[in-house]
Amino acid sequence: MTAYGYIRKSVVHDAARMLSPEMQEEAIRRLASADGHADVVILSDLDISGRKGRERRPGWDELLRAVEDGVATGVYAYSLSRFARSVSQLADFFELCDKRKIRVRVDRDHIDTSTATGKLTSNILASLAQFEADVASERVKDAFAAKRARDDGWDGPGQPAYGQRPGEDVTIVLDAFRERGSYDGAARSLNEQGVPCRVRGAAWSGTVVRSIIQREAPNEVLPTSGRGAPAGKRSFRFSGLVRCSTCEARGVRVGSKASTFLTGSYNKRHGDVRYACSRARTVPHARGWVNETKLLPVVKAEAERALVSIRRMQKGTAADEAELRRLAEKRRRVLVNFEDGLYDKAERDVRLTSIAEEESKLSAVHWIKLLTMPPDIEHDDPAKVNAYLRRLFSHVEVDMSEKAYRGPSKWVPAMTFEWRDPAMRGDDEDDAA
Numbered sequence: 001m002t003a004y005g006y007i008r009k010s011v012v013h014d015a016a017r018m019l020s021p022e023m024q025e026e027a028i029r030r031l032a033s034a035d036g037h038a039d040v041v042i043l044s045d046l047d048i049s050g051r052k053g054r055e056r057r058p059g060w061d062e063l064l065r066a067v068e069d070g071v072a073t074g075v076y077a078y079s080l081s082r083f084a085r086s087v088s089q090l091a092d093f094f095e096l097c098d099k100r101k102i103r104v105r106v107d108r109d110h111i112d113t114s115t116a117t118g119k120l121t122s123n124i125l126a127s128l129a130q131f132e133a134d135v136a137s138e139r140v141k142d143a144f145a146a147k148r149a150r151d152d153g154w155d156g157p158g159q160p161a162y163g164q165r166p167g168e169d170v171t172i173v174l175d176a177f178r179e180r181g182s183y184d185g186a187a188r189s190l191n192e193q194g195v196p197c198r199v200r201g202a203a204w205s206g207t208v209v210r211s212i213i214q215r216e217a218p219n220e221v222l223p224t225s226g227r228g229a230p231a232g233k234r235s236f237r238f239s240g241l242v243r244c245s246t247c248e249a250r251g252v253r254v255g256s257k258a259s260t261f262l263t264g265s266y267n268k269r270h271g272d273v274r275y276a277c278s279r280a281r282t283v284p285h286a287r288g289w290v291n292e293t294k295l296l297p298v299v300k301a302e303a304e305r306a307l308v309s310i311r312r313m314q315k316g317t318a319a320d321e322a323e324l325r326r327l328a329e330k331r332r333r334v335l336v337n338f339e340d341g342l343y344d345k346a347e348r349d350v351r352l353t354s355i356a357e358e359e360s361k362l363s364a365v366h367w368i369k370l371l372t373m374p375p376d377i378e379h380d381d382p383a384k385v386n387a388y389l390r391r392l393f394s395h396v397e398v399d400m401s402e403k404a405y406r407g408p409s410k411w412v413p414a415m416t417f418e419w420r421d422p423a424m425r426g427d428d429e430d431d432a433a
């Protein structure tokens, strides 16, 4: 049973508002002894504002910890304003004490949370805190509304609308849109003309053009087409794996979140899987997409080269071998000791786990476990193949700068493989280096 008293003396040196620590302590002790607490732990923050958080008020921090840990059975203070200077802070404090069933008594404000009136007071505080927050957010909204009324082009607290900054011309965007009749077409045209985009180094995209049309010429906004069917459950062998080296090389980016990976899709008419660069529609670009059947043999050949390294690793170095033998022997001894009753089940499991951890640190063992059974890249479940390939490669760059064409791909594009573990590259690669 520990009672806590909290004293705070503000930095404000105003005789009328001055509450001396001695006076506060006296009030606390009087209240506590009336409740049968002969001893009170007094925590204090002197010359510290009540607006400061717990990290700046050591005494307050200690009090909160005593409440949180359930050490305190009662909290005493001279007045509410000693605890905090904002209603929301106060409400939080009362809620915390209420959860821990800790009684709070405040001398001057006649608050006692063990009574019905005291509970009512803490409820009122909670509503007041909510009110305070609502008023604050309303103030912000009002300020925005006032600013919008004064400044016609103001577009919220973020960035000014396109066309507001020097060098930006909305009419060029509108003309491109009217001429091409589509957002992507307009974006492509702007990129071809070399019109700079808002974000430096970025390229125009259909999305950006659409947002400008929506604001500048709302009655010209195109009806949403049914394009972009849901992807469904089909998974692609190369998703998150193949990147467009054409865009990579140019450093083109469209928006900050745009994926640099090619997008897989299933073409119903030709019954094939293809990968497209999402930027090919708007950025001057040659090859827009490539068939999976064209990429497959190259990726497969590259992945097979890893088998050479895997076989080499399966043999392992002499040191690895010795270490593995030592761990195997260790495991055998643990099991024998368990059989003999020297170790109980818990002891056995702790020891086996630590042995397994040591084994997993041997990278060769780790890789062999992952790669000993490569899937059939052409025929196995695409999701399984994708997982395997992504363990091998961090990504594969595909050259999309070749001549554009219609219909199925006729050429195998140039590809660059980035291995996750350089040691996994095939032996011939080492010879070439």
Ligand SMILES: [Zn+2]
Pocket: 244, 245, 246, 247, 248, 277, 278, 279, 280, 285, 400
């Ligand atoms: Zn591209």
